[in-house]
Amino acid sequence: MPKQGSAMKKRAIRGSRSGRPIMVLLDLLGRRWTLRIIWELRDGRSLTSRALRAACDEASPTVLQTRLSELREAALVELTPGDGYRLTGLGKELTENFLPLHRFAERWSKLKHHD
Numbered sequence: 001m002p003k004q005g006s007a008m009k010k011r012a013i014r015g016s017r018s019g020r021p022i023m024v025l026l027d028l029l030g031r032r033w034t035l036r037i038i039w040e041l042r043d044g045r046s047l048t049s050r051a052l053r054a055a056c057d058e059a060s061p062t063v064l065q066t067r068l069s070e071l072r073e074a075a076l077v078e079l080t081p082g083d084g085y086r087l088t089g090l091g092k093e094l095t096e097n098f099l100p101l102h103r104f105a106e107r108w109s110k111l112k113h114h115d
Contacts, residue, residue: 028070028071028074031067031070032063032067033056033059033063033064033067034067034070034071036055036056036059037052037056037064037067037068037071037077037085038071038076038077038087038091038094038095038098039095039098040052040055040056041077041085041086041087041091042087042092042095044086044087044092045086046080046083046084046085046086047084047085047086048083048084048085049061049064049065049068049084049085051084052064052068052084052085068085071091075088075090075091076088076090076091076094077091
């Protein structure tokens, strides 16, 4: 198994030749369905592939499995026998950093509809 992060460094990073960690993370999070998968696994939930696919509006099984593999390589998601996929400690830390953005999005949504 590759060392944590080594698989991510080998991939081409869109918009960056520097390989800076923030650029690697933003590239990963910007891929289709990645954020949705992380969001659906928040709050300590474990979901099977089938349950995740349903939660992700019937995303393509191929794309979903690709994203789950990438998230596992990045140490953000793990597969637990009998339970399905869940966030790792690092994945949970990432979702904690999303909470201020989530609160902002809720406020912004209410404001933009009143214009």
